[in-house]
Amino acid sequence: MPLVSMRQVLDEAAKGGYGVGAFNVNNMEQIQAIMEAARETKSPVIVQASRGARAYAQDRYLTHLMQAAVELYPEIPVVMHLDHGNSVATCKSAIEQGFTSVMMDGSLTEDGKTPSSFEYNVKVTREIVQIAHAKGVTVEGEIGCLGGIEDGHGAGLDGLSHLTDPDQAVEFVKQTGLDALAIAIGTSHGAYKFTSKPTGETLKMNRLIEIHNKLPNVHLVMHGSSSVPKDLQDVINQYGGKLRPTWGVPVEEIQLGIKNGVRKVNVDTDNRLAITGAIRKVFAETPEKFDPRDYMKPAREAMKKVVALRMTQFGQAGHAADYQPLPLSEIAKRYN
Ligand SMILES: [Zn+2]
Numbered sequence: 032m033p034l035v036s037m038r039q040v041l042d043e044a045a046k047g048g049y050g051v052g053a054f055n056v057n058n059m060e061q062i063q064a065i066m067e068a069a070r071e072t073k074s075p076v077i078v079q080a081s082r083g084a085r086a087y088a089q090d091r092y093l094t095h096l097m098q099a100a101v102e103l104y105p106e107i108p109v110v111m112h113l114d115h116g117n118s119v120a121t122c123k124s125a126i127e128q129g130f131t132s133v134m135m136d137g138s139l140t141e142d143g144k145t146p147s148s149f150e151y152n153v154k155v156t157r158e159i160v161q162i163a164h165a166k167g168v169t170v171e172g173e174i175g176c177l178g179g180i181e182d183g184h185g186a187g188l189d190g191l192s193h194l195t196d197p198d199q200a201v202e203f204v205k206q207t208g209l210d211a212l213a214i215a216i217g218t219s220h221g222a223y224k225f226t227s228k229p230t231g232e233t234l235k236m237n238r239l240i241e242i243h244n245k246l247p248n249v250h251l252v253m254h255g256s257s258s259v260p261k262d263l264q265d266v267i268n269q270y271g272g273k274l275r276p277t278w279g280v281p282v283e284e285i286q287l288g289i290k291n292g293v294r295k296v297n298v299d300t301d302n303r304l305a306i307t308g309a310i311r312k313v314f315a316e317t318p319e320k321f322d323p324r325d326y327m328k329p330a331r332e333a334m335k336k337v338v339a340l341r342m343t344q345f346g347q348a349g350h351a352a353d354y355q356p357l358p359l360s361e362i363a364k365r366y367n
Pocket residue numbers: 115177220254255297
């Protein structure tokens with residue numbers, strides 16, 4: 032099957048009451064790890080690339096790798112999503128390159144750093160909704176600002192300084208017509224999300240529930256939702272790494288979110304940790320090795336394990352064959 036609409040995947044997830052992991056990729060091995068995990072767990076999946084990933088890998092490599100994935104795994108519905116598009120032009124170019132879903136992050140201005148006005152956010156998001164929906168492409172928007180910086184994107188604030196206002200979220204959805212809404216509830220991008228296990232004071236799940244109650248039919252997106260498990264940190268530090276102690280978003284909190292309208296869960300850091308730990312282990316234990324396959328294979332396997340576990344925890348496992356993905360042209364008609 033060709034790459035599919037994220038809207039359809041999230042609509043099905045809402046019907047089934049589960050969440051779908053959105054995993055970031057920069058190279059072939061990460062795509063392979065995700066696809067193997069999806070096959071093993073029979074999961075629909077969202078594969079996403081940030082601007083940084085597009086710059087690193089080049090769009091043509093990325094789109095051809097994704098085409099290879101859908102050819103090799105015909106039983107898996109796969110969405111190719113742009114993570115944190117900073118401008119209308121960035122989103123447009125992703126749509127032209129074959130992405131089936133884009134995030135227009137108008138919560139920040141085009142520099143990807145400065146918190147923007149509500150009016151600016153509505154304007155750019157609406158513009159992309161019109162362009163994308165005409166082609167059956169899905170749009171995710173963001174209201175409120177996530178903490179931290181990743182791939183040069185982010186205001187570098189702590190996660191609590193620009194929480195999503197629930198009433199503003201309602202207005203934003205109404206004025207933009209988007210498909211999925213990223214909200215700020217205290218999470219941050221990167222490995223250093225919380226300095227201790229998060230509590231209701233630092234991770235505002237109540238805010239998420241309040242937003243869901245006001246927007247029960249909107250697909251919510253949790254960004255910065257790696258769990259940063261201690262065992263993955265430990266492998267890195269055991270083999271010469273120097274990570275400071277850190278906490279991510281506990282899986283139970285994500286599962287609470289999924290019970291309350293969260294349909295897309297962004298995970299990147301956990302996979303980065305798994306890959307780096309596996310590579311460090313090979314380097315430390317067998318310093319005589321120099322064939323990149325000797326460390327890329329265990330790295331890919333380590334990432335696959337994390338992804339498969341998250342797919343099971345988010346509930347998407349077993350749902351790959353529940354529905355027939357529609358062509359984007361069919362999806363486009365539904366938006367009219
Ligand atoms: Zn994000």
